[in-house]
Amino acid sequence: MxxxxxxxxxxxxxxxxxxxxxxxxxxxxxxxxxxxxxxxxxxxxxxxxxxxxxxxxxxxxxxxxxxxxxxxxxxxxxxxxxxxxxxxxxxxxRNRQGRRGARAAASFHYDAGNALFRAMLGPSMVYSCGYWRAADNLDDAQAAKLDLICRKLDLAPGQRLLDIGCGWGSLAAHAARRYGVEVLGVTLSREQQTFAARRTADLPVTIRLQDYRDVRGRFDRIVSVGMFEHVGPRNYRAFFDTAAQLLADDGLLLLHTIGRYDTTAQTDAWIDRHVFPGGKLPSAAQIAAAIERRFVFEDWHNFGPDYDRTLTAWWENLRRAWEPQGFAARCGEAQLRRWRYYLLACAGFFRARHGQLWQVVLCKHSRRARYRRVV
Known part of the structure; x- marks a missing residue:
């Protein structure tokens, strides 16, 4: 040998x-x-x-x-x-997550085709960790997660909500329909923007193809779900500076992000090349350093083990749909293996507890209202 x-x-x-x-x-x-x-x-x-x-x-x-x-x-x-x-x-x-790099990275993955993502994610079209505390299927876990976010943000009719990285508009639609808020969602994916705008056409929701750094205005609440992983360490402070400028003095910001249990210099090489170019998972220390003198921590909730179950459910959805929905003929065996490796390797990552899933609620120092913790 x-x-x-x-x-x-x-x-x-x-x-x-x-x-x-x-x-x-x-x-x-x-x-x-x-x-x-x-x-x-x-x-x-x-x-x-x-x-x-x-x-x-x-x-x-x-x-x-x-x-x-x-x-x-x-x-x-x-x-x-x-x-x-x-x-x-x-x-x-090198700042790989500057404006040009961020657009290219979003297009590389999220513009792969709405049909494929619909097959994988199911009718919710939510591409982030579900909340399985009281759920026994993916759709219920995603609905529970969306409502958990809205309750943590203490949404109320008449408020303006900014959704940074709004995906296919699932949270924007839920917040507008169930809580009576006006929503601006921004994404860098053209496929997401088209889908989300059509989905929310009858609601007080606007979906823009726009970089979060170019948003202007004032918002009572800000949310970002599954987008901070694309911001990059060189831009963490700029992200929170932008959020601070946009958030009302008595507002709340909820950050939903994957995080690592340690601080690393770069992301996994295979994920970087084949799934999320320029992606970088933050550590708790990096988030804490970036919000210093910008925001106050109100709550930090970790339900990382739920991502293992979510990723496994996504893979089962895609595996079952691959032949019947024609992906085998259009995409080939190598693409199926690429998606299997991505989803199941990530499931193993969370099962090993190297990966966490954090929902962090933040407010400005000027906020006087007492935060009511929601779980």
Whole structure:
């Protein structure tokens, strides 16, 4: 056995992920390229090799959970170390989430086609973690999450709500219809903007194709769901400065974001290249530093384990729809494997507790009303 293969087998076995083993989370290697790809390109090579059919795992989510629980992602394979160092250095000098980069990143993923997202997300068209506390299916979990947000924001008729990164308009529609508020939603995805505008045409909702940094006006409430992951550390303070300028003195801001349990220099290489270019998960320390002297923490709620269940439900929806809805013919096997790897690897990420899901409620120092905590 050559040393690259022996090294990979030993490290994976120590993480509880045997190669060519009998457990459902074991990796079944179909091509010896697997070992070279992993040593040369780390997580990027691991993901690309999976999409290419070089390896398989029956319980891919559990495979990734075990690798992360053993912190194998922190151990750079020999030839991957220089690439990681170069990316970390580049992140210090380049703002990948500037206006041009943000538009390109949004188009890359969110303009993949509304039909595909409808098949995956279901009728709610909500692309963020559901709230499963009292739910036993995805639609109910998403409805519960939308209402949880509205209650945390203490919405009331006549208020103006700014939805930064409004997606397909699910929250805007819910808030306007159930709570009588006027909503401005902004997104950088043309597909989302078209869909959301049509969906909310009969409601006091405006959906714009606009960067949050270009919004003007005054709002009683601000919400951002699943968008802060695209802001980038170089722009965290600018994001909260913008929000502070737009929020009324007695208003509330709710930030719903994935977060890491630690601070890292860059995102996973495979996710960065193939799913969310320029994406970066914040740590709690980064959020706290960015809001200092800008906002006051009213509440910080973590329900990260719910994302494991949400991602698994999305994958089951997509898997069931792939053949009947014609995606197999239009997109091919490699695309299905790419979506499977993305969704189930992320499920493993949350199951390992490396990923969190935070809802943070903030207010200005000028707010005098007492906040009523909602769970």
């Amino acid at each position: 050559a040393w690259p293969e022996a090294l990979v087998r030993a490290r994976f076995a120590a993480a509880g992920v045997p190669i060519d083993g009998e457990h459902p989370w074991a990796i079944q290697v179909r091509d010896a390229r697997f070992f070279r790809e992993l040593l040369a390109r780390g997580s990027l090579g691991l993901g690309e090799a999976y999409v290419a059919g070089v390896w398989e795992a029956e319980r891919l989510d559990e495979t990734i959970r075990r690798l992360l629980a053993a912190n194998l992602d922190r151990i750079a394979m020999p030839m991957d170390a220089l690439r990681r160092a170069a990316l970390a250095t580049a992140a210090l000098w």
